[in-house]
Amino acid sequence: MILRLAIASLFARALTVGMTILAIALSVALFLGVEKVRTGAKESFADTISGTDLIVGARSGSVQLLLYSVFRIGNATNNVSWESYQDIASRPDVEWIVPISLGDSHRQFRVMGTTRAFFDHYKYRQGRSLETADGVIMDDLFDTVIGADVAASLGYSVGDPIVVAHGLASFSEHKNQPFRISGILAKTGTPVDRTVIVSMEAIEAIHVDWRSGAQIPGQVTPVDVIRQMDLTPKAITAALVGVESPLQTFALQRAINEYRQEPLLAVLPGVALQELWGIVGIAETALLAVSAMVVVTALIGMMATIFSSLNERRREMAIFRAMGARPTTILGLLVLEAMLMAALGALLGLALLYAGLSVAQPMIDSAFGLWLPVTAPSLQELWVILAVVGAGAIVSMVPALRAYRMSLADGMMVRT
Structure with missing residues (x-):
């Protein structure tokens, strides 16, 4: 009986x-969306x-080693000698x-020297391997393979030349040893x-005429x-193991x-990632708090809506009381109406979230490399x-x- 009354009153x-339901729905969709993005970003x-057990580099901090070796953020404090690398290998x-x-860099994009083993063993998104969208993996000393964002941003295609700059944001270029793009990797959503990407030997080749970070005056080796x-390397920045x-x-x-020969650091990628999330946890919590406050604001708006309707419903409540309804029935009616509005708003918000995810998922993955799975709630x-x-x-x-406290007389009184 009371449920029918509540539904009829809402209609x-x-x-x-x-x-009111729409406001609650949007706030719930925002809150759950922020949570989806947060967990999606973590994943x-x-x-x-994935599939890498250890990252090895010069002794520094585990987060710093993870950032510069995997995410290309920051710089190494020191290098690892080639002899130590071979000893570990x-x-x-x-x-x-x-x-x-x-x-080194190319127009603000990082240049990474490695071997063909990188394309065999580097895995991402639960074991997926790197693939070329066009061309092939480098097979010449001055071949290079570029990431999808590099090609898209600079308009490169297979066969185009590339001149690498010495260091980051440097105006000193290795103009005498230009590279040729042999392949463009498919989009991965990772720093790749x-x-x-060039070979380790190519890194040595472009620095033949350089000493202590500067080119030797007048020396140009054909x-x-x-x-x-x-062109055996003398040192490396890091290694994936x-x-x-x-x-x-x-x-x-x-x-x-x-290791006694030189100070080295080996970190587990998962542990270093947890440390990284611990550092940014404050911003993560603040974002969740803001979205939670949006939900609270919507609920307060619902309370204000119910308050504003009380004056219009005084006679309705008084008639219910005159027909024998108990005060607790009036209280229960209003609470049930609010619960129905909150439930409908929350369910609508969940539906809006998943509908939006279904549409935006491929665009978000393509633009930001952020995979937000559409699964059951x-x-x-x-x-x-x-x-x-x-x-x-x-x-x-x-x-x-x-x-509940309104009196029958107050409800039946005609105001002038």
């Missing part, structure tokens, strides 16, 4: 109720490098190892998209002569961290809906108590 005030960051518990050399030189067995990971990490999202309904019942108690 009688369809416009006002509809606007996307974690999926930036020769260990029986190392299944594979990929060297990385950083330091913004990277120019490319044909460079091709005949021993895969171990034979997961049980050997911690033993290998300890052995590298205690999680238990956490259902708890949010229940919390909104419960909060709606709580905020409605204030106007409901006022209606």
Whole structure:
């Protein structure tokens, strides 16, 4: 009986109720959307490098090593000698190892020196491998493979020349050793998209005439002569390591961290990512708090709507009382109406969120490399809906108590 009355009352005030439900729906969609983006960002960051057991570099901080080796943010404090790299690579518990050399750039995009093993062992998004959208992996000393964002931003295609600049944001270019684009990688949504990849030997080749960060005056070695030189690297920036067995990971990490020949650091990518999220956790919490306040504001708006309707419904409440309805029935009616509005708003917000995700998912993935899966509502999202309904019942108690206290005489009195 009371449920029918509540539904009929809501239909009688369809416009006002509809606007209130829409406000709650938008606020819930925003809150759940922020949570989706937050968890999606975490998973996307974690999926930036999957299948790699350890990252090795010069001794610094684990987050710093992760940022410059994987995300191309910041710079290394020091390099790792080639002898140490070979020593680690020769260990029986190392299944594979990929060297990385950083330091140069091309029009604000990082240049990374590595080997063909990088294309074999670098995995992202739960084990996906790198693929070329056009061309092939470099097979000449001065070939380069570029990421999808590099090609899109600079309008490059296979066969175009590239001149690498020395250092970051530098005006000193290696003009005497231009590269040729041999391949363009498919979009990955990782820092690889913004990277120019060359061979380790190419990094040595373009620095033949350089010493201490500057070109030797008047010295220009012909490319044909460079091709005949021993271009074995002297040092690398970092290395990605895969171990034979997961049980050997911690033993290998300890052995590298205690390496006597030079100070090295080996970090687990997952642990370093957790440290990184701990650093940015304050901003993450603030974003959630702002979206939660939007939900609270919508619920307060619902309470104000109920308050404003009380004067119009005084006679209605008085008639209910005159027909034998108890004060608790009046209170329950208003609370039930608020719960229905909150429930409809929360469910509509959830529907809006998933409809928006279905449309925007490929665009977000293409533009930002952020994968937001469209799956069945999680238990956490259902708890949010229940919390909104419960909060709606709580905020409605204030106007409901006022209606509860209205006297029959006050309700039947004609105002002039």
